[in-house]
Amino acid sequence: MREFAYQKAGDVSGAVALLDADPEARFLAGGTNLVDLMKSGVERPTRLVDVRELPLDRVESTPDGGLRIGATVTNSDLAVHPEVRRRYPMLAQALLAGASGQLRNMATVGGNLLQRTRCGYFTDLSKPCNKRTPGSGCPAIRGEHHNHAVLGASAYCVAVHPSDMAVALAALDAVVHFETVDGPDALPIGWFFLPVDETPHRETALPPGALITHVSLPPAPVAARSRYRKVRERASYAFAIGSIAAALDVRDGLVHDVRLAYGAVASRPWRARAAERVLAGASADAETFAAAADAELAAARPLAHNEYKVTLMRNLTVAVLSELAEEAGR
């Protein structure tokens, strides 16, 4: 590991100024991903600016009925917050499905959004990787890719985003707020994560040196009946091979409102807009749910060893929407 300077940030503007002055510095929050990447040599910062003690650790209700979530709130504290569990159960479930109890107690909301892919080639310095070393190639396309992307990938990278939390945030139209030396700014989550295209090393639209300060959730009455379901290769403590965040409001047998996002299928949390369009106003039955999944997955381009994900996501969509519709009918 490269030697590094360390300092605790006293305030947000000071933290941002420190990173602006040193492009090789990094913010440190929970450290669950950054420290690991520093050990493997993928990250080699010259300086760590510890932001854990900044006053960004609160979850607050906003006057419009939404939530404002500080960037250093831990995954645990967000998952167990009564208003998250009451208004956005899919978000609580997504957080609880991620990592382990120990890691959830350390990991933060800001860090979760910025965590890197767990593609084995990305973390193996002896292998090429366009995300780590632009232009070096992507061995996953012809290699080990059973848990790689089926949607939105490119010839440059087929890695998936590992976050569970971000899948729920994508379904909930979260807004990511950040600060740079030029002041505060914000990005809707749909624009926060960039498409892969030819630049897989550019993962977010955050300006260099920006510090995520908080995430805001607009009110979403539909989310009161919502669910996050995660499929893994073992029962617990593993990254998803496919996941879904779904919210459904059914009135008189018709879909009144719906939110749908997929995880572990793309380089970013995948908002299933095509499926949502099929569902809007349609009959809330398994046939419609399957047609919606098919509409979304028509764009899927599976590789040799991950075609199962297309079937998996279709089945997940039908199962979870059917459960939510059944609950609505009770």
Place this chain on the structure above:
Amino acid sequence: MAVSTSSVITLHINGEKFTLPVDHRTTLLDALRERLDLTGTKKGCDQGQCGACTVLVDGRRTVSCLQFAIAAEGREITTIEGVADGEQLHPVQQAFLDLDGYQCGYCTPGQICSAIGMLGEHADGWPSAATEDVRPEAGPPPLTADEIRERMSGNLCRCAAYASIVEAVARAAEAPAASRIDARPNTKEQAA
């Protein structure tokens, strides 16, 4: 400007203060084991995947391999050496002994610290991924075997003593003080 890559830090561990110089790259795990001779905390994977290095920080369970020692300054750290009350074992320790919640014992300190933290989380009403209804109105979930397995999934046991571990955690959960760790004042000071 010369940039310092080491510092003198003070850690609060098991009710004692330890002051020591560290290279910033030193993890809390390595500081405990290699510098402070607190070798009860074990190094398994060193990647946050096995839970052998679990310690409590400000009462919550964490893995000590993915935090730098310098970032743990000012926090109350409890290791396996600090969970008993003198000769009186912690209820979780006693339950692991009584029910054979281990075989080789390497993962055991992490299992016990994790279980203590987990029982505290449960006492605080936290749901888990095994909880059917996470809404607060549903109330705290009963600590079933499924709940224990899910909540303890961050601790691997390569001997696969899981059946006994689940029984030990369930037994300990019945003890009134099982989720408590002794919060003793920081009176003693040591230089390492």
